[in-house]
Amino acid sequence: MLKLKDRVAFISDADHPSGRAIAKKLADEGARLVLNSRSNGASIAGDVASYEKAGAEVLVTSSALVTTEAVVSVLGECVAKFSRVDMLIHNHNVVTKMDIEHCDEETFKRALDENTKTAFLCTQIFGKQMGDIGGGQVVYVSSIHDEKPTGSAFLYSIAKGAVKMLCREAALDLGRRDVRVNLIELGPVEGDNERFASEISDLYLDYQTRIPSTHLGTYEDVANLVWFLVIDESRFLNGADIRMDGGFTLHYMDHKMRKLTDAARG
Amino acid sequence: MSLEGKVALITGAGTGIGKGISKVLAERGVRIGINYNSSEDGARDTLEQVRALGSDGILLKANVADKAQVETMMKTLAEQFGGIDILVNNSAAQKNLGLMDYDEAGYDLVMSVNLMGYFLCSQASLPYLKEAKGGRIINVSSVHGKRPTDFDVVYAMTKGGIKMLTRECAIEFAKYGITVNTIEPGAVQIGTKSGKPRPIVPADKVVDEHRRRGGRKFPLGRSGIPSDIGYLVAYLASEESEFISGAAIRADGVSMLM
Numbered sequence: 081m082l083k084l085k086d087r088v089a090f091i092s093d094a095d096h097p098s099g100r101a102i103a104k105k106l107a108d109e110g111a112r113l114v115l116n117s118r119s120n121g122a123s124i125a126g127d128v129a130s131y132e133k134a135g136a137e138v139l140v141t142s143s144a145l146v147t148t149e150a151v152v153s154v155l156g157e158c159v160a161k162f163s164r165v166d167m168l169i170h171n172h173n174v175v176t177k178m179d180i181e182h183c184d185e186e187t188f189k190r191a192l193d194e195n196t197k198t199a200f201l202c203t204q205i206f207g208k209q210m211g212d213i214g215g216g217q218v219v220y221v222s223s224i225h226d227e228k229p230t231g232s233a234f235l236y237s238i239a240k241g242a243v244k245m246l247c248r249e250a251a252l253d254l255g256r257r258d259v260r261v262n263l264i265e266l267g268p269v270e271g272d273n274e275r276f277a278s279e280i281s282d283l284y285l286d287y288q289t290r291i292p293s294t295h296l297g298t299y300e301d302v303a304n305l306v307w308f309l310v311i312d313e314s315r316f317l318n319g320a321d322i323r324m325d326g327g328f329t330l331h332y333m334d335h336k337m338r339k340l341t342d343a344a345r346g
Numbered sequence: 347m348s349l350e351g352k353v354a355l356i357t358g359a360g361t362g363i364g365k366g367i368s369k370v371l372a373e374r375g376v377r378i379g380i381n382y383n384s385s386e387d388g389a390r391d392t393l394e395q396v397r398a399l400g401s402d403g404i405l406l407k408a409n410v411a412d413k414a415q416v417e418t419m420m421k422t423l424a425e426q427f428g429g430i431d432i433l434v435n436n437s438a439a440q441k442n443l444g445l446m447d448y449d450e451a452g453y454d455l456v457m458s459v460n461l462m463g464y465f466l467c468s469q470a471s472l473p474y475l476k477e478a479k480g481g482r483i484i485n486v487s488s489v490h491g492k493r494p495t496d497f498d499v500v501y502a503m504t505k506g507g508i509k510m511l512t513r514e515c516a517i518e519f520a521k522y523g524i525t526v527n528t529i530e531p532g533a534v535q536i537g538t539k540s541g542k543p544r545p546i547v548p549a550d551k552v553v554d555e556h557r558r559r560g561g562r563k564f565p566l567g568r569s570g571i572p573s574d575i576g577y578l579v580a581y582l583a584s585e586e587s588e589f590i591s592g593a594a595i596r597a598d599g600v601s602m603l604m
Contacts, residue, residue, distance in 0.1 A: 147450065179518055180468065180511075180514060181472055183469065185413050188462060192461070200448075200503070204445055207445065226510065228513075229516070229517050230514065231514070231517050231518065234510070234511065234514035237510040237514055238465075238507040238514065239507070240510070241510035241511075242461070242504065242507040243503075245490070245494065245502040245507075246502075246506075248502070249445060249496070250499070252494055254445070280518060280520075280521075281517060319494075
């Protein structure tokens with residue numbers, strides 16, 4: 081029995097590797113998909129074809145999601161096609177390398193709009209619709225950097241700090257309407273050492289070795305947790321921020337880090 | 347713990363907590379840049395009180411969400427008193443609207459004042475704080491940086507952002523010897539009644555009437571007053587606190603644990 085049979089999932093950044101992995105998992109579990117694509121579907125055309133071949137219904141949208149009007153409009157597209165949306169997966173994660181000393185206002189606003197305002201507007205507008213139909217789920221794919229500073233991308237961390245509080249507020253507000261709201265604080269995946277390379281912080285230096293198992297996370301790990309957060313078995317999880325980082329952020333001064341084995345080095 | 351002769355910029359100093367901080371620092375000989383945007387009368391009153399306490403100050407009208415105004419404000423203060431040692435980010439907008447009631451303009455306003463304003467003031471004060479040798483940034487946030495409000499979603503979001511702004515500033519500005527910390531006040535009485543602190547009631551004197559007035563929410567016997575926050579600012583502004591940076595100190599009369 082497919083746990084998500086006919087449920088409708090909206091994925092906010094379907095082109096991102098996390099969005100692609102989540103879409104695949106949810107489609108495999110029987111969900112109908114709304115894939116909001118920055119490339120208007122071009123970069124996920126192969127994925128969409130394979131989901132449809134397997135019998136899934138897919139709608140591709142292409143909205144920047146940074147104005148109320150835009151989000152209302154994209155919800156309208158979803159409702160026209162599927163009559164409802166049951167779950168919102170917000171996975172906008174745009175990392176802007178910039179230090180505080182030299183950041184200009186436009187860069188600040190753009191990064192906050194992209195990472196935070198999209199989350200706020202989607203939560204408000206999709207959340208209302210889910211409340212109106214009697215329930216649903218919101219999941220934010222966020223980051224350990226809503227707690228841990230980056231030393232290289234402060235706009236990302238403050239944006240994610242704000243989303244963490246959005247999650248808690250929405251858990252109260254929407255929770256009273258049977259919409260559950262949870263957040264994943266994702267730790268290191270391949271490439272984060274470059275995304276967050278910093279002249280101040282050594283956090284990502286030999287980053288595999290800071291994970292006790294020396295295994296980096298993958299977007300499939302994210303997809304599996306998203307799946308758990310939208311099925312009924314997780315019904316008592318609401319307003320939770322689940323740190324999924326393999327233990328990466330538990331180090332203090334790196335006393336007992338493992339050496340990288342050749343196997344772990346790949 | 348001497349702050350004599352230091353210069354502090356306090357945003358939102360015309361009312362409430364900002365006024366309380368201004369007075370405590372003035373008592374310790376700090377000269378105060380009294381920023382305000384709409385509370386002109388309140389700011390004038392703060393200046394009078396600062397002078398009555400034997401210090402000096404200057405009124406600085408500026409919208410903290412406007413970079414040009416913020417830069418002019420910093421320059422004016424530094425020219426008046428010869429530099430800036432302490433920045434207290436304190437100004438905040440609040441709409442008291444729930445998730446479903448906010449419109450986009452309200453969201454943008456609260457975000458720009460509470461979060462971008464803290465960023466702009468931190469950035470614009472940096473050239474002066476570098477010169478200060480032991481510069482201080484103190485961000486007044488709220489218990490709602492961790493605990494949701496259930497009455498103003500965007501306010502809480504900005505406080506979540508300030509938590510991370512503090513941490514990022516702390517690691518980026520460490521090379522300049524500048525410390526950056528957050529204060530998380532719980533409910534603080536502001537306005538005309540807040541001038542005189544009510545004494546903390548010893549636990550064995552807490553009576554039923556007091557409990558009815560909220561004693562269970564505030565086990566120490568009262569809610570906060572602006573000077574409570576002022577005393578903590580004075581400590582975080584002092585040399586004695588130089589090993590504390592990137593921290594968030596809750597000042598809430600234990601209320602968040604209840």
